[in-house]
Amino acid sequence: MVTLTTVTDSANRADPASRSDRGEQTRTAIAAAAQELFLERGYDKTTMRAVADRAGVSIGNAYYYFASKEHLVQAFYDQIQVAHAAAAEQSLASSDKFGDRLRSVLTTWVDVAEPFHGFAGKFFKIAAEPTSPLSPFSSESRGARETSIGLFRQVVDGSDLKVPAAIRAELPELLWLLQMGVVLFWVHDSSTDQKRTRALVRQVVPLVDKLVRLSRLPGMRGVVGDVVELIRSVRP
Amino acid sequence: MVTLTTVTDSANRADPASRSDRGEQTRTAIAAAAQELFLERGYDKTTMRAVADRAGVSIGNAYYYFASKEHLVQAFYDQIQVAHAAAAEQSLASSDKFGDRLRSVLTTWVDVAEPFHGFAGKFFKIAAEPTSPLSPFSSESRGARETSIGLFRQVVDGSDLKVPAAIRAELPELLWLLQMGVVLFWVHDSSTDQKRTRALVRQVVPLVDKLVRLSRLPGMRGVVGDVVELIRSVRP
DNA sequence: AGAGAAACTTGAACACGTTCAAATGGGACG
DNA sequence: CGTCCCATTTGAACGTGTTCAAGTTTCTCT
Numbered sequence: 001m002v003t004l005t006t007v008t009d010s011a012n013r014a015d016p017a018s019r020s021d022r023g024e025q026t027r028t029a030i031a032a033a034a035q036e037l038f039l040e041r042g043y044d045k046t047t048m049r050a051v052a053d054r055a056g057v058s059i060g061n062a063y064y065y066f067a068s069k070e071h072l073v074q075a076f077y078d079q080i081q082v083a084h085a086a087a088a089e090q091s092l093a094s095s096d097k098f099g100d101r102l103r104s105v106l107t108t109w110v111d112v113a114e115p116f117h118g119f120a121g122k123f124f125k126i127a128a129e130p131t132s133p134l135s136p137f138s139s140e141s142r143g144a145r146e147t148s149i150g151l152f153r154q155v156v157d158g159s160d161l162k163v164p165a166a167i168r169a170e171l172p173e174l175l176w177l178l179q180m181g182v183v184l185f186w187v188h189d190s191s192t193d194q195k196r197t198r199a200l201v202r203q204v205v206p207l208v209d210k211l212v213r214l215s216r217l218p219g220m221r222g223v224v225g226d227v228v229e230l231i232r233s234v235r236p
Numbered sequence: 237m238v239t240l241t242t243v244t245d246s247a248n249r250a251d252p253a254s255r256s257d258r259g260e261q262t263r264t265a266i267a268a269a270a271q272e273l274f275l276e277r278g279y280d281k282t283t284m285r286a287v288a289d290r291a292g293v294s295i296g297n298a299y300y301y302f303a304s305k306e307h308l309v310q311a312f313y314d315q316i317q318v319a320h321a322a323a324a325e326q327s328l329a330s331s332d333k334f335g336d337r338l339r340s341v342l343t344t345w346v347d348v349a350e351p352f353h354g355f356a357g358k359f360f361k362i363a364a365e366p367t368s369p370l371s372p373f374s375s376e377s378r379g380a381r382e383t384s385i386g387l388f389r390q391v392v393d394g395s396d397l398k399v400p401a402a403i404r405a406e407l408p409e410l411l412w413l414l415q416m417g418v419v420l421f422w423v424h425d426s427s428t429d430q431k432r433t434r435a436l437v438r439q440v441v442p443l444v445d446k447l448v449r450l451s452r453l454p455g456m457r458g459v460v461g462d463v464v465e466l467i468r469s470v471r472p
Numbered sequence: 473a474g475a476g477a478a479a480c481t482t483g484a485a486c487a488c489g490t491t492c493a494a495a496t497g498g499g500a501c502g
Numbered sequence: 503c504g505t506c507c508c509a510t511t512t513g514a515a516c517g518t519g520t521t522c523a524a525g526t527t528t529c530t531c532t
Contacts, residue, residue, distance in 0.1 A: 022479075022480075022527090022528070022529095023479070023480065026480080026481090047517085047518060047519085048518075048519060048520085049518080049519095057481075057482090058481060058482045058483060059482085059483075059519095059520090060481065060482055060483065060484095060520095060521085060522080061480075061481050061482070063519090063520065063521080064479095064480065064481070068519080068520080069518095069519065069520090120366075121365050121366045121367055122365070124364055124365065124366070125361055125362075125364045125365040125368075126361075128360055128361045128364030129357050129358070129360065129361040130356075130357045130360070130423055130424045131357055132361075135424075137424055185470075187366055188366045188371075188373055196470070199469065199470075200466075200470055203462075203465070203466050203469060203470070204466060206462070207459070207462045207463065207466060210458070210459060210462065211459065214455075214459070217455070219453070222446070223443070223446060223447065223450070226439075226442070226443045226446065227443065229439070230436075230439050230440060230443060233435065233439060234421075234432070234435075234436055234439070258497095258498085258509075258510075259509070259510065262510080262511090283487085283488060283489085284488075284489060284490080285488075285489095293511075293512090294511060294512045294513060295489095295490090295512085295513075296490095296491085296492085296511065296512055296513065296514095297510075297511050297512070299489090299490065299491080300509090300510065300511075304489080304490080305488095305489065305490090
């Protein structure tokens with residue numbers, strides 16, 4: 001059984017120190033009940049009434065802590081993120097080759113996310129809506145996004161990679177986008193143990209490695225500049 | 237006001253010629269009512285009861301023709317696709333430069349899709365779920381997908397582009413993926429008239445053009461082979 | 473301790489997507 | 503014409519996410 005990572009939404013609760021956490025236990029109980037039920041029967045077949053029941057609270061109380069049923073999946077997002085950061089950090093210690101580091105961070109994600117692949121579709125659907133706070137591009141998830149980008153910065157910084165400074169600066173964000181692409185593929189991947197996603201990672205990493213190193217070639221200067229310029233101008 | 241493109245779902249109705257189309261009018265009326273209401277008040281505020289009312293049928297009847305509320309947005313998908321094909325075909329006549337052709341097909345899409353940007357988020361959310369027939373990757377939308385890829389094949393085939401055959405064969409599909417990326421950006425683009433998406437297209441097209449032409453360079457052979465191999469092995 | 477405020481809790485009520493058993497309509501065939 | 507069959511149509515009923523007015527508990531301040 002997967003354990004719950006309690007993530008207090010510090011953006012919403014202003015003063016964690018002085019504020020009593022009387023309600024935190026309830027909040028956690030509700031999130032835990034939701035996780036259990038989602039894993040047991042999936043998102044659709046889990047009713048808010050069942051979540052409230054298992055958490056031992058009233059249905060109205062569940063809505064006091066979570067604005068909607070969709071908000072209950074935030075806990076998964078957080079949990080995967082935390083577990084990935086820990087596992088990736090671990091694996092990054094073993095090599096300073098860029099390709100190795102990138103591959104291990106990406107495959108680590110697939111490992112960590114595996115238990116949730118069953119309802120990844122629902123998860124994805126909820127995060128897809130641009131107005132959703134769970135969207136990976138939303139301002140609400142900026143913290144999580146920057147943590148994730150930071151992980152890719154570690155991949156680059158701790159590596160043997162020698163590339164133009166302009167590329168080096170943008171690379172973490174580009175690699176995060178690559179990760180989003182992997183997630184997209186993973187969500188659609190119905191092969192056992194997500195074999196195909198793992199194969200994708202194995203294949204795409206050497207290609208990225210090659211492309212990035214190619215950026216040092218004199219003839220590539222123009223392209224590199226264009227890419228950097230594109231990213232700059234496209235960022236909000 | 238946008239007019240409705242009637243798209244009979246020929247996959248579901250086996251024998252269009254001999255089967256009486258008594259019900260086709262009803263089906264069309266329901267789809268038209270849904271379109272109007274979606275545009276007037278958005279997806280969420282449009283109830284199935286309101287759709288049925290405006291179409292002059294009972295609510296149960298609406299469900300006889302459309303399996304769910306989500307299925308009602310299929311009509312938009314079809315309509316945009318048809319309008320895009322027509323407008324793009326038109327604009328393709330004006331140049332044989334690859335960059336021009338690609339740019340006009342992509343900007344044409346932004347033009348055609350503009351009226352629907354308001355509830356593009358909902359549209360996107362619905363299409364995001366991997367199990368949804370509306371997903372761009374689903375088997376149900378294979379026809380639409382192939383039509384769209386065919387459009388990019390026209391972009392390539394009618395152009396002055398000289399590239400290795402292996403790349404040329406895969407290019408339409410890659411450009412379709414680029415289009416999906418543009419759509420993703422567009423959905424999140426809240427600038428007026430989707431200026432930022434248009435800017436993205438203007439910037440990304442020359443870059444793609446440059447990259448594709450670069451594929452002829454001897455040093456690129458390896459990379460090209462890798463890319464082609466990646467696509468091959470990743471396709472289901 | 474007591475009063476008042478703030479945090480928390482409750483469950484009935486509501487809205488809307490969806491289902492379904494039953495009614496209606498019309499075409500084919502005798 | 504009668505009758506059988508199948509497509510179509512109906513609206514009441516159901517399940518579930520969500521809201522809300524009212525209650526209860528805990529904290530704070532004097």
